[in-house]
Amino acid sequence: LGNQAKAAMNAGDLVSDDLIMGIMAERLKEDDCKAGYLLDGFPRTIPQAEALKVMLAEMGETLDCAVEIDVARDVILDRLTTRRTCSGCGEIYNVKSNPPAVEGKCDKCGEPVVQRDDETEEAISNRLNVYNDQTAPLVGFYKNEGLLLS
Ligand SMILES: [Zn+2]
Structure with missing residues (x-):
């Protein structure tokens, strides 16, 4: 999935939400995320935030908080x-x-x-x-x- 995203970016295209969510799903299942994680620069859109909420619910998880740096x-x-x-x-x-x-x-x-x-x-x-x-x-x-x- 990372290679597909790289190909899209190299071509100057936006990486689709489906592809981004696939990458996130893979990444959040890795061992170093078991004790928690901080997402920086993701989600970037309301559809991504909604998809993240669904994905986390399927994993039995929720976000603890969101931080706006103004x-x-x-x-x-x-x-x-x-x-x-x-x-x-x-x-x-x-x-x-x-x-x-x-x-x-x-x-x-x-x-x-x-x-x-x-x-x-x-x-x-x-x-x-x-x-x-x-x-x-x-x-x-x-x-x-x-x-x-x-
Ligand atoms: Zn140098």
């Missing part, structure tokens, strides 16, 4: 547009708070440090709009479920 749009934009990633080893830098010792060069491996295509102001702005449209409604969903901590 960060102002301009703060998110500033943090992500100043982030840089090493094209060699993947080390993360920030031009303001954690720049490499030599501008544009990784401290660890010497390869170029670059801005990722999905971390330009336009790309992040698009991601935030998608978040507002599709993910922000989860706050109300989990509030209604009595699960929201904020």
Whole structure:
């Protein structure tokens, strides 16, 4: 299922909810989830949240809580547009708070440090709009479920 998801992402397609739920079902049955787990960035939509609720019920489980991390749009934009990633080893830098010792060069491996295509102001702005449209409604969903901590 992971390979199917990777193929979809490499083709620039969205990964379908069915595929995501299949991956989640497999992952949550692994031994390291027996004592509990934290889901970060999932679910992203109301249909995914509803499917998760059904899936957990079938496993005899429920969510303990949902947490909203509320960060102002301009703060998110500033943090992500100043982030840089090493094209060699993947080390993360920030031009303001954690720049490499030599501008544009990784401290660890010497390869170029670059801005990722999905971390330009336009790309992040698009991601935030998608978040507002599709993910922000989860706050109300989990509030209604009595699960929201904020
Ligand atoms: Zn590096």
